[in-house]
Amino acid sequence: MLYIIPTPIGNLEDITLRAIRILGEVDSVLCEDTRQTGKLMHHLNISKKLIAYHKDNEHQTLQQVIERLKVGETIALVSDAGTPGISDPGFLIVRECIKHGIKVETLPGPTAFVPALINSGFPCDEFVFMGFLPHKKGRQTMHKRIALEERTIILYESNHRLVKLLEEFKSSIGNERLVSVSRELTKMFEENVRGTAEELHIHFSKKEVKGECVVVIDRKANSKSDN
Numbered sequence: 001m002l003y004i005i006p007t008p009i010g011n012l013e014d015i016t017l018r019a020i021r022i023l024g025e026v027d028s029v030l031c032e033d034t035r036q037t038g039k040l041m042h043h044l045n046i047s048k049k050l051i052a053y054h055k056d057n058e059h060q061t062l063q064q065v066i067e068r069l070k071v072g073e074t075i076a077l078v079s080d081a082g083t084p085g086i087s088d089p090g091f092l093i094v095r096e097c098i099k100h101g102i103k104v105e106t107l108p109g110p111t112a113f114v115p116a117l118i119n120s121g122f123p124c125d126e127f128v129f130m131g132f133l134p135h136k137k138g139r140q141t142m143h144k145r146i147a148l149e150e151r152t153i154i155l156y157e158s159n160h161r162l163v164k165l166l167e168e169f170k171s172s173i174g175n176e177r178l179v180s181v182s183r184e185l186t187k188m189f190e191e192n193v194r195g196t197a198e199e200l201h202i203h204f205s206k207k208e209v210k211g212e213c214v215v216v217i218d219r220k221a222n223s224k225s226d227n
């Protein structure tokens with residue numbers, strides 16, 4: 001059995017009671033960074049074997065993990081923060097488990113894009129999650145897709161690249177669609193700002209952007225009559 005376990009994106013109170021119980025029951029925990037997960041486990045007072053499983057070793061590690069699961073081990077997969085599989089390793093192992101008839105159970109829990117979407121105040125009946133835009137190759141194509149996309153769009157972006165992204169939006173989506181940036185969600189200095197790409201560009205250019213950010217783009221004004 002493989003458990004996919006979401007962990008807090010900032011506020012440690014956001015871990016669920018079920019996540020704590022299962023972390024205490026499994027044989028081992030696959031994690032991106034053993035130090036990071038070690039801190040969480042210490043906080044929860046749980047001692048388990050931690051196995052490094054991250055984007056640079058997931059292909060090599062995958063078959064060994066499948067073998068362990070096949071002989072009856074119970075394993076949990078966590079990421080540094082949020083839900084595994086959402087812009088983090090997870091998809092490959094789930095697909096492989098399904099192929100081998102291994103049971104997978106994903107717990108509901110913290111992920112950054114849901115609170116950012118809700119906080120944006122943009123319609124959330126239909127939305128598209130695009131994760132991180134590619135840094136170079138394919139970036140322009142993604143901007144074209146964003147400009148044409150009729151649903152609310154969610155992107156992940158690092159604090160270092162936020163101003164650049166907003167600058168690019170000034171030409172790709174202009175002032176037609178509003179943008180919302182959620183920064184440091186669930187943390188002490190959480191900030192949610194909405195405006196045009198130009199307004200947000202001015203806002204975030206004033207000082208160094210700290211912490212992690214989610215960017216949400218409103219759907220095209222004419223895509224649904226109620227907007």
Ligand code: SAM
Pocket residue numbers: 009010079081082083084085086087088110111112113155156157158182183184185186187212213214
């Ligand atoms: N698996 C995670 C999830 O479920 O949200 C996402 C991991 S991805 C590597 C990291 C990105 O998630 C950050 O660059 C940022 O875009 C977003 N993120 C994570 N924690 C956040 C937070 N507390 N506030 C805002 N954005 C956050």
